[in-house]
Amino acid sequence: MIDPVDNFEIPAEWIKRASIPLDELKLRISSGRYVLLSDGSLLRRGFTTGTTAAAAAKAAVLSLKGDISELSVPTPVGIRVFLPVHAKDGKASAIKDSGDHSIDVTGGIEIQAEAKENETIIIKAGYGIGSKNGKPAINPSPMRQIEEAIKEALLETGSRGALVTISIPRGKEIAKKTLNEKIGIIGGLSILGTTGFVEPWNEHLGETKEELIEKADKVVLTTGRIGMRFSSMLFPGYTVILIGSDISRGLAAAKGEVVICGLPGLILKWANPDILKNSGYLTIQEMIDANQENPVIDRALDEAVRVSGKRIVLLDRNGTIFRDTHERNINPINPDGTL
Known part of the structure; x- marks a missing residue:
């Protein structure tokens, strides 16, 4: 499956x-x-702002011909999804469903769209959508998704084109709770979504990682978004924290049970910064692709266990387990540096 x-x-x-x-x-x-x-x-799973905006945009165009209460839209991964909408006389709204996401500040927000007949398709960003370097913060993938949804509506109504303006009434307010300003997005929220779906866990990208780690009875420290996704699936009941390369900082904050899980690169480099020196490889992934049984990999993994004293799970990019130290008998290093 x-x-x-x-x-x-x-x-x-x-x-x-x-x-x-x-x-x-x-x-x-x-x-x-x-x-x-x-x-x-x-x-x-929930729906992204991109999927929600696509639903509102399609509903707005369809409602030029009649009221709409539910419709389907395509997602970037090719799955059609159904969303409730409220649309009448060219004005529509859809509510963002976050699914079982633990903390989604955009959950429940209303995304609105207003459509007017036009010769071609034009999509504009209205109030509450942020901008970066003077351009609307609508990423390419959701922009294509919105355009495809509008095309479906035009095909159904027999119209040639539409001018659609998308807005988020509480966008400026909610944006203050996100990292948008730190990455140069001002004036509102972004329209995002590479898949159309929101994964049902919190990626902990804020500044409270140490506090979250300290409070967790069972925690997985992971190094990237792939690790985040599959760690959440592999370890139900654990708090999964995206820690990046700050593995030592995460370990220092932890009070409870800890697993380190993610792609091999950052974890093995953390254990042995010189792992690639004189190896002939440019990256750890290149080393693994050449020989998955390379003893250098296991020596670095053993060192990671000795230093951390924790279970370490290395993943392939498709989520399968590449190495798991759960069964390995390796003596951790004591706080004073002795074995």
């Missing part, structure tokens, strides 16, 4: 642990709305 959003091949063991019938599980997974975790439980 393949998760159609991230193309992850779901292990058979996870499927056996699911509490719902197989046919129903397949239906839920194929919809893109659900993620199966390693313990057999399911979490619900």
